[in-house]
Amino acid sequence: MCRWICRGLKLSPAALDLSGADGYRVSLTSLPHCVSGGGARRLTRLRLDSVLLQRDFRDLLGPGGLPVLEDLEIINAVLMSKIWWIGSDTLTSLTFVNAYCHSTTSGCSVRIAAPRLASLRLEFPLVRLATISFKMTSDAQACLAQASIRILDQTYQEDDVGEREPDDNEDKMRDLCSLIDSLSSVTSLHLSGFQETKQLLLRQVLDEANPWRLTPVPSFPNLTSLVLEDCDVGNNLRTLWLFLRSTPAIKRLALNSCGFFLSDSLAGHHRNASDVQITHASRHIPVLVNYAAMAAAAAPSRSVTKEVLPPALGAVSEPPPLFDGTTRLYICYICPFAQRAWVTRNCKGLQDEIKLVAINLEDKPAWYKDKVYPQGTVPSLEHNGKVTGESLDLMKYIDSNFQGPALLPQDPAKRQFADELIGYADAFTKALYAPLISKVDMSDEAVAALDKIEAALSKFSDGPFFLGQLSLADIAYVTILERLQIYYSHVRNYEIAKDRPNLEKFIEEMNNIEAYKQTKNQPLILLDFAKRHLKANTFSLIKF
16 A cells, blocks of 8 residues: 555655545555655645554654645544654644544654644544643644634544543543643634533633633633534533633634523623624523523623714814824725725724824815825824825734734635735726726626625635634725725616625625724715716716
8 A cells, every 4th residue: 555655656746635445544654755755845735534653654744754744634543653743844734633542552642833833623532632632832822823622422443542441530621621721822713512411511621710720711812703512511601701701802702502501690791702603502492582682782892982083184274293102093084095094993992092183185284295194195104203104004004013903814824815805905996996987887897806806705614704704804895895885886776795695794794893884984975075086977967
């Protein structure tokens, strides 16, 4: 078998998938030798299913072993060595499902130390923690953005070690608590299978009052999405709410097939999550009604305080005390580009730190161009003695230079897609505005641009936005779409979201976000502006 694998590696494939058939496990004794011969120089994805991993295989998982490996999946594998060190310099995604220690070993330790790891998926029966321990080093935690931990139903294999004998549940629970604590930097966390039938309730790993916890539950400052599936949460959801106190950036909480009790005494409990889903609850069905009522009651506590907006400054207005150490965002209320920076500032909760200065661009004060921003356009940001402009650049500047929830993900794939979307925003705007300022009802370029956005919204399935969760990519488009939806409906009798369900859902969800809602203009104001400034004959026919 390995001889054929080595022959295949001579072709320098980019992906390799090795699977044993019908319970037969392939022994990869000569794979390290094949790889050392240069056969893996292009290997970016490796999937191993039902294999025997010999001791020599460990060297492939360390620095330089597989020089360009990015995605590693190890499923139903038997580990033939006590120590496994996964420290690849290029690895970004790791999946470890249902691994076993061989009967010749007394236990295995898997150390995850890949410095560029962005996505981690671990699945194992709880009892297997008696023989396999998973540890995350600080290097591996640095870039980790997404993590999934699933506790499987118990099944016994002939290779399992000591799993039939009674073991110390306290040691297993301490290992599990330590593993979850090491995920404190992630933005997305999925926990599954924490069930009472497995003697494992969610509160046993999230409640620091439990005796097997050696350290308090850490803060999860970057966590925006928490999904709990097939979990027994416990009485009154108390543990869950206590845990959510350490997740200041949480935006989405999903409870799928979870069992829990709820009492009326919790109806006023504070909650940060703005998107709560409950599906297929197998027990306590009446809870759904009570929980929905509680969510509705808590909604006002999650809303952003309505900001009192300053009046727009015109030609005769005096300038603010410029460059006095105050951070100021110069905007025009009607401008979609300035609105991008404004929404970014609101989403990060910087209303107190970044002061708004509204400029009337139709009666622009001379001091704005002479003393603040020579280009004379908005938006611009006065910060640390200098002024930065250009809306797409300014969004990134605000996100990276100020406190608040991160609006760009750490996941490399999502980060790259965000860059592509933001880079396309100007071309999208030009393609959609062109028919509005010409005699063309609707151009092929405009339809293609809308279809491209519709397709982009389906790339990630963990939310209604471009990257699943709210990001700068959404802010780059929503202020443009706000106007296009109104203009095309009134001027071209064309609904941009019709037959585009992803775009329709995106607009609906954005309109529920207070940080954005507070920046929106009334449709009549936008139409009046278009009538006066867009060079389209059809705009002059609009009656108010």
